[in-house]
Amino acid sequence: MKHLAQTIRFSLRQFRKSPAFTVTAVLTLALGIGANIAVFSVTNAVLLNPSGIPHPDRVVALRAKYAMGDLGNINMSAPDIGDAMSGTELFSSVAALQPGRFNYTPNGTTPTKLDVALVTWQWFDVFEARPMLGRTFRPEEDVPDANREVVLSFKTWKKRFGADRNIVGQKVLLNEQPFEVIGVMGPEFNWPNTAELWSPLAIKPGRFHDPNDRYNESLFTVGQMRPGITVAKVNSYLDSKAAQVAASEGANSYAKASGWGMFSMPLIEFMSGDLRRPLSILIGAVVLVLLIACANIAGLQLARASGKQREVSIQIALGAGRSRLFQQAFVESVLLAVAGALLGLLFANLAIPLLLSVAPESLAANLTVNVDGMVLAYVTAAAVVCAILCGIAPAWHMTHARWFQSLQEAGRSETMSKARQHLRSALVVCEIAVAMLLLTGAGLLVRSLNRLEQVQVGFEPKQLMSAVVSLPAKKYKEDKDQAAFFTALESQLRNQPGVSDVAIADCIPFVDMCGSASFGIVGRPQNPGDPGPHGYVRQISPTYFSALKIPVLRGRTFTSSDREGSAPVAMIDDVLARQYWPNENPVGQYISLGTKYPKIEVVGMVAHARRSSLEADGSEGFYFLSLAQFPTTDASIAVRSSLSNPAPMADVIRDAVRAVDPNQPIYNVKTMRERVDESLVGRRFLVVLLSIFAGLALALSALGLYGVINYGVKLRVREIGIRMALGAQRGDVLHLILRQGVQLAAIGLVLGVFGVFVAGRTLSSLLYQVSLFSPVTLLLTSMLLAATVLLASYLPARRAAQLDPMRTLREE
Secondary structure (H helix, E strand, O other), X not given: OHHHHHHHHHHHHHHHXXXXXXXXXXXXXXXXXXXXXXXXXXXXXXXXXXXXXXXXXXXXXXXXXXXXXXXOOEOEOHHHHHHHHOOOOOEEEEEEEEEEEEEEOHHXXXXXXXXXXXXXXXXXXXXXXXXXXXXXXXXXXXXXXXXXXXXXXXXXHHHHHOOOOOOOOOEEEEOOEEEEEEEEEOOOOOOOOOOOEEEEOOOOHHHHHOHHHOOOOOEEEEEEEOOOOOHHHHHHHHHHHHHHHHHHOOOOOHHHXXXXXXXXXEHHHHHHHHHHHHHHHHHHHHHHHHHHHHHHHHHHHHHXXXXXXXXXXXXXXXXXXXXXXXXXXXXXXXXXXXXXXXXXXXXXHHHHHHHHHOOOHHHHOOOOOOOOHHHHHHHHHHHHHHHHHHHHHHHHHHHOOOHHHHXXXXXXXXXXXXXXXXXXXXXXXXXXXXHHHHHHHHHHHHHHHHHHHXXXXXXXXXXXXXXXXXXXXXXXXXXXXXXXXXXXXXXXXHOOOXXXXXXXXXXXXXXXXOOEEEOEEOOOOXXXXXXXXXXXXXXXXXXXXXXXXXXXXXXXOOOOOOOOOOOOEEEEEHHHHHHHOOOOOOOOOEEEEOOOEEEEEEEEEEOOOOOOOOOOOOOOOEEEEEOOOOOOOEEEEEEEEOOOOOOOHHHHHHHHHHHHOOOOOEEEEEEHHHHHHHOOHHHHHHHHHHHHHHHHHHHHHHHHHHHHHXXXXXXXXXXHHHHHHOOOOHHHHHHHHHHHHHHHHHHHHHHHHHHHHHOHHHHHOOOOOOOOOOHHHHHHHHHHHHHHHHHHHHHHHHHHHOOOHHHHHHHO
16 A cells, blocks of 8 residues: 555656646546546436336336237226236236326416326335325325325426425315315426326226226326336236237137237336437447547557656666556556546536437436436446556556667667557557547438438428317316317417418327327228228318318318218328228228217328328328317317418417417417427437537547657657658658558548448438438548548648758757
8 A cells, every 4th residue: 555655646746747648638538438427327317217216127117019000019998907907916006197287277367287197096106206295195086086186296396386385285276176285296206207296097997897998098007016027027927918808809809800919118118219229329429439538548648658768667677566667557547537537527517418408308308317326336437447448558568668778879769669659550540430430420310310301291380380278178078068169269260360271180290199090991891800990090170281281182171061960071191091992082982980980971182291200100191080070178279370480379379269268278389390390309419419429539539640640750750850851852751741640541441431330230220211321421421531630640740841851860
């Protein structure tokens, strides 16, 4: 310990003697480590250790699936949940959720909308969440007509109720009915992250065992596995339950014909969804940036070791052991890594808010990013890796040099320096290869994003303002009441200045609230148990297609005469027509929706409009029903403005809704252009960060190349002086030095392209209509890298070309 303390003190003195080296090394490491901490902290919060769940590895999402359509991962029905609840040896608790909305009217003021999670009473037990104030739900409260209790989220408690600690026991007016506040959750728990409060779902107990409700999948379900239980064991149990259901239905089993089943998956995997791969790519990118930083520090230490070689040789000649010298060199690397890690933590605390500011709202809105034990372990590991990578090569070269030759005069010491130069060159080649890999990946994603932005959505989003309204089911429980509200709302909107057209539907494109369902085709035989045709379904107003400017290809649209009491009608899009009426005219055909609607005439066909994504739109088409004949309580409103900027239409929609019913608020108010753009926010997040890291990698590799060329010039000062004395021109010297940089860059470029091939499978899954080996991208990336290399090589080459040969030889 005494020797170690002496070594540390000596290292600190050495750092004070070389402030430029010390500052550069620490800042470079801090940049690399800080970027790693920031990205890993977000990844940890999303994929590994989400806040508010003590045992996230034991919580699973329980899902249903069908072999048909896009139904491979959907919600469960009540009987499905009943089957899961019966597995008491597997689950300690199982709970279900259905999203909803309450209209909150504080003290008779303007109503506002609150997102509510309607949950079964064991919801908080699944997550092992305990309230900060009050209590959670009891079994007797989770039944119809007894569910008049709410638990507030921490944010709602602060924002809506002023952080009143006496709120428990008070009544609040929700959907024009009194609800009792029984608890307040702490800031660490907010599952799902959109919930402003929780209320009992109150499913009738008989539904959990009703076979007629088996395929009514509308409940998001979670379960907490008992200790020692695995996902595979749960899936085996659910498979056996699905087999029992199919067997109970007999020979004409719908479950068997439709490929129905149940399965489970880790909740973290389900919630991270499409973010898992982009976040994994970002982790890989920042690790590569850290490796480049380490390579640069190693190069700097090699250069510094050359300057200290004579000093070290004298120490060896006087009897110093190589192990002691190796320890000295390695301790310096450890100290640099520790300083870089500490400064990197500070840098990460500044970078995390910036990172979340460009992240998708679904990721950042309620994400709690903490530098916890997992993150600190990652920081420690990063520091250790940095110490090893930065210290081994310089320490080995310093202690295994031919010390006797280093003490001799003349140029033999340069031979040893050239050996180090080769190692530094190898490090720079690796840096350039990594920079090429990241630049190419970023370039491919940028081109892919550009292609997606040019995708036609099937409607005209410009000049469209949209909003959503939810009618309380207690007040608008009759179909005629719902239909009357929307008819009056449409009339109100049409009479407003600046409104050129109006669309009302249960959901509009890129709101993604619409569901899907099977239907029958009248006159077409259907085998027993056959699930039949399937598609997305929307309930729309007559002017829906004209307002969104979706072309009508055949037949007619809905009219005001298509209302309650008239013959039910439907429309379809061309995708559904190709699926189920190939080479036929679907207009005039009939579809059926169960025994209640055995015959619905198809009166028109329209062009397909994308549902919720520019990238993946699914394989199913749409069928449309008249909103007046099939009313709903939740609806989206789209108003086309005669103005170029549709923003003023938000107030127009709000005032029109209040004119019909002053107690109904609107929410989710956005232009349609914003909705379309938001579908790409996750991809933009990846593109922006990967581009930043690629630029950082390019800058660090350019810095490393500059160091190598500059150091090489210093080694060859005598040679350059002799060349110029013998007649070499300054242009010859410039070409000589630039050639070294170009050679290193060429090798790194080839290795980088090879790295793109190796990473091809990961990158290909994120590309849209762009080839992994896009010549344009490779050419542009190579040109950018070449320009950077020439700049990094030109500065030391210019200095070499300006040497005075006579002065140089005289000094030598």
